Amino acid sequence: MMMELQEGIQPSIVQKNAYAIVAITKHGVDISRRLHKVFSNADVYYMSKFEKGDEADRNIQLFSGSVRLLLPELFRQYKGIVMIISLGAVVRMIAPILKDKKTDPAVVVIDDRGENVISVLSGHLGGANELTKEVAASLGARPIITTASDVQKTIPVDLFGSRFGWVWDSPEKLTPVSASVVNEEPVAVVQESGEPDWWIYDTPLPENITIYPSIAEAIDAKPKAALIVTHRLLTKEEEIILENGVVFRPKTVAIGIGCNRGTSALEIEQVICETLAELHISLKSVKAVCTIDLKKDEAGLLEVAKKYDWEFIYYSPAELNEAKIEAPSETVFKYTGAYGVSEPAVRLYSKAQQLELVKKKSGNVTISVGVIPFK
CATH class of the missing domain: 3.40.50.11220 (Rossmann fold)
Incomplete structure (x- = not known):
């Protein structure tokens, strides 16, 4: 041609x-x-x-x-x-x-x-x-x-955690925070969830970057800038750290869903959004929605998963019955062959010992929420 x-x-x-x-x-x-x-x-x-x-x-x-x-x-x-x-x-x-x-x-x-x-x-x-x-x-x-961060072997703020799928809440402070990093000003890093192996170089963390165990301790240290990695919505008191800070959302949240056949995508989405807001969890940290294989063709579930680009995971009744279930249901077993759907599905995917929400029924939807632990 x-x-x-x-x-x-x-x-x-x-x-x-x-x-x-x-x-x-x-x-x-x-x-x-x-x-x-x-x-x-x-x-x-x-x-x-x-x-x-x-x-x-x-x-x-x-x-x-x-x-x-x-x-x-x-x-x-x-x-x-x-x-x-x-x-x-x-x-x-x-x-x-x-x-x-x-x-x-x-x-x-x-x-x-x-x-x-x-x-x-x-x-x-x-x-x-x-x-x-x-x-x-x-x-x-x-x-x-x-690029300054590459030359200096320091954190590239606009790409922080991107290889894991982390996303920032707002790009507003990316530039000033990046400036603090490359100008070697005191920078705080607080990580509450997500993959821990984010440091990509074979050299030690630069001296101007300090990892703090909590946002409160980072605030007390009065850094020039901060990078906060969490699935959690910050409180009013904690938001002071964002005067020159960026919140990064790791993909660490799994949602278990059970629903009646034909439940609309709108209802499923509303339950998910409302539940996460109640739990003070960011929607941006959701990684997957999990259910039973009987729901693998459930149009509403598929539509929501596609809209947010979430993994759509389903398990057989036998697999679900192998997981811990705090409140097994004979009624659910009668119709599905599993003693629960949302709770065991999210336990299997997240591997979390303690769930953020074991189970909640709302209209046609049952929801459970877990955070993937990283060691």
Whole structure:
């Protein structure tokens, strides 16, 4: 396929993979073809004047005209773009199409000799830093990353716990908290739940970062910034720590659900939201909704799980009966073959000894809540 790039005409891009590799010089084309052998999850684009004859077989797309006209569509379609073009030219070309670091793709630049691989855009959130390391390793090149937290080997606040699925409550304080971290100001970390192995470097935690056993003790220490990892909604007294702090929500909450056949998604969702609010638990920390296999096709349950991107887990009656049940029900057993649904399901998934909520009946829904323990 060959594209003629003209001003005002949208190029016809055939996107098949998550990443794009773009070259405009003879040496750049050679590098792009080498990379393509390693990065099977990438589409290659280079200028038609360097055509070698096997492009159709290798799913390489050719273009003629200014590469600048190709970039807006590449930005729209791809997760990351590797450009074998000079850094200055790339900066000038992408400047008019930049929107936001939460949505802009990763951009990585390689010099024409393949000696340096530079993370240019969306280093953390977009994954350009990791992509830079991978590309450099495949070429035997030098990775160049200038993000302060990476250079200093400290906590990258905007990515803290992201490999575990942690999410922040609000991005409002990400920038000032990040500044405190990289400027080596006193920073408190309090973790109440979630995976404990979040430190990613082989060096000790920087001296300006202190882990406190509780929010109260962190407040007493008067740090310049704070990172709080918890599934719990903070109290009014605790919220003072957020004057320059970010709350991260680990995926640690499991919900057990039993419901009558045909219960609407709206009713199920309302019960879940109301129950978590009563328990002072964040909806953002929910990881899974669990039930009996008789409900694996329950439309309302499936709809709620899909809406929030929760795992949908179900167990057989025999599996449920192996779990601890504080209030076994002969009535439930009569209809399902299990002495309980919501409570044993959440116990099996979470492995929690003590549940936040053993069982509550609300309308057509029975709900149990557990927090996954990490040691």
